[in-house]
Amino acid sequence: MTKGLDKEGSLENRVGKGDTTPQIIPPHGGYNDLRSYQMTEIIHDGTVVFCGRFLDPRSRTNDQMIQAARSGKQNIAEGSMASGTSRKTELKLVGVARASLEELLLDFQDYLRQHGLPPWGKDHPQARMVRGLCYEKNRSYLTYRTYIEAPASAEVAANTIICLVHQANYLLDQQLRALEQRFLNEGGFTEKLYQARQQMRNSSRKP
Numbered sequence: 001m002t003k004g005l006d007k008e009g010s011l012e013n014r015v016g017k018g019d020t021t022p023q024i025i026p027p028h029g030g031y032n033d034l035r036s037y038q039m040t041e042i043i044h045d046g047t048v049v050f051c052g053r054f055l056d057p058r059s060r061t062n063d064q065m066i067q068a069a070r071s072g073k074q075n076i077a078e079g080s081m082a083s084g085t086s087r088k089t090e091l092k093l094v095g096v097a098r099a100s101l102e103e104l105l106l107d108f109q110d111y112l113r114q115h116g117l118p119p120w121g122k123d124h125p126q127a128r129m130v131r132g133l134c135y136e137k138n139r140s141y142l143t144y145r146t147y148i149e150a151p152a153s154a155e156v157a158a159n160t161i162i163c164l165v166h167q168a169n170y171l172l173d174q175q176l177r178a179l180e181q182r183f184l185n186e187g188g189f190t191e192k193l194y195q196a197r198q199q200m201r202n203s204s205r206k207p
Helices: 012-014 037-053 060-082 086-116 123-133 140-148 155-187 189-205
Strands: none
Touching: 012 037, 012 155, 037 086, 037 140, 037 155, 060 086, 086 155, 123 155, 140 155
């Protein structure tokens, strides 16, 4: 059931108990509970802080990085809300979120390379420590704050966010595969609308 819609507001109670009309618009939203959204929110907050510390606020790179981080978060939310009436749109927007994070990943990697700072390998002690924080309960930007804000260096801050982007990309890849499979198995809003109309027509023809 969609959050904010209690039992009294359910389709069954609105049209009358015993009504057999299928629910055309399925439960949707609830993006705040998605691990991918939670991770991209942290990435967005961290990117804003990183850019404020290490980039010229008037530079195009500053604007592009913040926009890419924001796009990752916002498109997941928009896709989740659109899923009730268009799973195709949801799939598209989650794909846009994934592409935005890839763009952000490249920007952080470029920063390290252009400033002569070493990227962390997957077995780097600090990289393993940052990745391990994903198991913390009630994770938020505060969980990673000491790795991004002063006195953390640009190397530590950039590599920390790179670790987070890799984790978010992994979650989004899984989410995209699940959305694709659901779309293939269940169809989208148009198919459900057609089925509902056919069912109502068949019911009305019964003596």
